[in-house]
Amino acid sequence: GNASFFFRDDALNTKEYFERSTPAGVAIDRPKAPYRQNQFGGILGGPIKKDTTFFFGSFERLDVTTSNFVNIDDTTLIPVPGQAPGTVKGILERSGFPVDTGNVPYLVKTDSFLVKLDHSLKAAGQLAFRYDYADGLNENVEPWGGLVAKSRGALIDSTDHMFSAAHTAVFRTKWVNEARFQFARRDQEVNSLDPNCGGPCVGENQGGPTLEILGVASVGRQRFTPQPRSNDRYQVLDTLSLLRGNHQMKAGVDFNYVDHKRQAFPLHFGGRYLFGSLPAIPGL
16 A cells, blocks of 8 residues: 655745736735645555455545636726726626635645455456545636636536446356446536625526626626536446457447436526627716
């Protein structure tokens, strides 16, 4: 067996060039972009019964906090007819669209686990059993940043389970039969990051709408969410091989059934509002 650990923290990072200078070379002091990564895991294997039964297991976890840079204008005052002047960020927020600017953090997390058993049946062949588990979260699956607010992004949260069994048998040194079975289950959610949902954006009536102003900002809920997915897979396979001299002949059957229990793909559930670039206001 063995184990491993990788660690990186904000304290080990230095500022990037544009966190210390503007594109024109003027010195600034922008906060350092967050980045932390923990990655660890290990494997362990060995005999349960000498020369007969063996086990193997592995585990790995990845935990990352990183960021996208959002540069929706939060410094330049814009005159608004009938209202007090405000920045783009301020105008959007008082209109009900929360906007975070600068280095806006997001998470990436994965867990994976495997256990496997191998058993020798002597003359009757070999048996193998395997179970896999995986769980993942990525808050940047629908990318955002620049003039696109985090609310327009989306996360993917998925969980996978898989069990398989295999039997391999050799007959009279020339015939080999392999039988396999697999059951796999996947549960997946793709949900918006819009804070107006007041929590996970799992309902079509939460958050939104989508607002896009060309060259200025894109805010509001990701319009293709929520996307739930849930399916079960059943697979049975059997192959028979004949080895004769320099030739090999193989025949078999493969049955693969996928049960799609739940799925959805909504579009523009709460409206989508598109505007051209802001016109200049004469005399101001």
